[in-house]
Amino acid sequence: xxxxxxxxxxxxxxxxxxxxxxxxxxxxxxxxxxxxxxxxxxxxxxxxxxxxxxxxxxxxxxxxxxxxxxxxxxxxxxxxxxxxxxxxxxxxxxxxxxxxxxxxxxxxxxxxxxxxxxxxxxxxxxxxxxxxxxxxxxxxxxxxxxxxxxxxxxxxxxxxxxxxxxxxxxxxxxxxxxxxxxxxxxxxxxxxxxxxxxxxxxxxxxxxxxxxxxxxxxxxxxxxxxxxxxxxxxxxxxxxxxxxxxxxxxxxxxxxxxxx
Amino acid sequence: xxxxxxxxxxxxxxxxxxxxxxxxxxxxxxxxxxxxxxxxxxxxxxxxxxxxxxxxxxxxxxxxxxxxxxxxxxxxxxxxxxxxxxxxxxxxxxxxxxxxxxxxxxxxxxxxxxxxxxxxxxxxxxxxxxxxxxxxxxxxxxxxxxxxxxxxxxxxxxxxxxxx
Numbered sequence: 001x002x003x004x005x006x007x008x009x010x011x012x013x014x015x016x017x018x019x020x021x022x023x024x025x026x027x028x029x030x031x032x033x034x035x036x037x038x039x040x041x042x043x044x045x046x047x048x049x050x051x052x053x054x055x056x057x058x059x060x061x062x063x064x065x066x067x068x069x070x071x072x073x074x075x076x077x078x079x080x081x082x083x084x085x086x087x088x089x090x091x092x093x094x095x096x097x098x099x100x101x102x103x104x105x106x107x108x109x110x111x112x113x114x115x116x117x118x119x120x121x122x123x124x125x126x127x128x129x130x131x132x133x134x135x136x137x138x139x140x141x142x143x144x145x146x147x148x149x150x151x152x153x154x155x156x157x158x159x160x161x162x163x164x165x166x167x168x169x170x171x172x173x174x175x176x177x178x179x180x181x182x183x184x185x186x187x188x189x190x191x192x193x194x195x196x197x198x199x200x201x202x203x204x205x206x207x208x209x210x211x212x213x214x215x216x217x218x219x220x221x222x223x224x225x226x227x228x229x230x231x232x233x234x235x236x237x238x239x240x241x242x243x244x245x246x247x248x249x250x251x252x253x254x255x256x257x258x259x260x
Numbered sequence: 261x262x263x264x265x266x267x268x269x270x271x272x273x274x275x276x277x278x279x280x281x282x283x284x285x286x287x288x289x290x291x292x293x294x295x296x297x298x299x300x301x302x303x304x305x306x307x308x309x310x311x312x313x314x315x316x317x318x319x320x321x322x323x324x325x326x327x328x329x330x331x332x333x334x335x336x337x338x339x340x341x342x343x344x345x346x347x348x349x350x351x352x353x354x355x356x357x358x359x360x361x362x363x364x365x366x367x368x369x370x371x372x373x374x375x376x377x378x379x380x381x382x383x384x385x386x387x388x389x390x391x392x393x394x395x396x397x398x399x400x401x402x403x404x405x406x407x408x409x410x411x412x413x414x415x416x417x418x419x420x421x422x423x424x
Contacts, residue, residue: 187386222385226312229386255313 026052029104030112031062033074036123044123047071048112055105059092059115063099063127076127083239086175090127091116096177096237118180120189133189134176137196140218143203146211162207169202169247171240178234178244190223194234194244197225201247204254216255225252315378322371329368353421362416369412377405 029051036044049066060081067074078088081100088099093107093114107113121129147156172195179185179193200219204212219225225248234244338344355361380401388394 184386187389220310220313222312224312226316227386229382252316256317259310259313 025054025056027055027104027109029053029055029062029109031059031066032112032114033066033126034114034116035074035126036117037073037125053104055103055109057104058100059097059102059104059107059113060088060099062104062113063115073126075125084173086173086239089118089175089177089180089239091118091180096181098175098177098239101239118176120180120182120186121176129176129180131176134179134193134195135174137179137192138174138199140192141196141200141203141215142211142218143199145203145206145209146214147208148210156208158207165207166202166205168242169198169205171242172198172202173240174199175239177237177239178242181233181237183231183233184227184229188223188227191227192219192221192224194228194248197228197248197251198242198244201251204251212254213258216251216258219251220255220259225255228252315381319375319378322375326368326371326375329364329371333364333368353419356416356419357421366413366416369416370409373405373409373412377401 031049031051033047033049034044035047049062049070051062051065051070053062053065060078063074063076063078067076076088076090076099078100079085080087083098083101086098089096090099091097091114092099092102096118099115104113115127117123117127117129121131121134123129174195176195178198179195182191182194185191185193197219200215203209204215206212228245228248230245230249232245234248235242235246238244337347356365381398384394384397384401388397
């Protein structure tokens, strides 16, 4: 990622012509970060960092600033830094968000901004969690087009209405914000989780796909869609605005109507 | 089928942890959250089948029916025709002389007990962490449910208004 300024606080005001003087719109914000290093200590702990930052900057900029200037050992994932790769989902002020989409000014920066790793997944170091179980559940859903017969000689055609049927669930970036915000998942990690069901929804309702029945069968499991309690945490957490709970309910509906 | 969808995809077998969210394990310094969907020998077999679906449907249907039954019950017991003041042994005896009210009360008993039990079953499944705890809680729940349902059914059908 080439655009990350290591020192956003000091570098940005020059680029903002409305500010009367450099640094005038900077604000001292405390970031309370959940630190954990298995090589140094067995226990996780909270550490406060004070950062001079433009409140219009994002939490990711603050993390970069901390890592670059205060503590190089701070560990977190990020890749595109523009809300598409889904690498930097974390728990910010108690809610799962992408650090690259959470603006500091929206997080009551007068008080410490609390940054934690995603809940329900094993913490590897600081803000980095083991995503493998999450991806395992996703893989279980057969997240690819399954067809039978010969390959067609032209595109597999689809009407705009057929495409619109599953449009919402194509937006998923696999950041795990939804699954790791689900209380059922926290208590029983065998639950497939919202993201996997969203991935299944994307193909179950795709007119070109032929394995919808198989995916429904997988989700009919006692760790499948029936575990969903319509808590709506996933819908609230989704940085892409996917109506996750609605997608899960549609899968339930498809199961009921096709089985009865 | 391009991928093997059931394997753990080359993950190292994790050491047996003390359980999700409970302190550091002996071999692992991390505050261990046991990885979900990790396929070990202790992982319960998936139970595909339509039981959970029927359970889910039953909750919706019984809920709707119970609203009507319970509101009707409350209306008769508490408000209409003197309301709560006329309830007594004779009142109950009089109602249960009619098969209509017998069936009404029987339905209410069965639906409410099964609805509540299934709700508690899901709560236990969601929140009991140990397999043994889950087993015992559910055994207790099913026993209590069976006892209440059978006793209630017995009373409704063998009720004797001439009892002394």
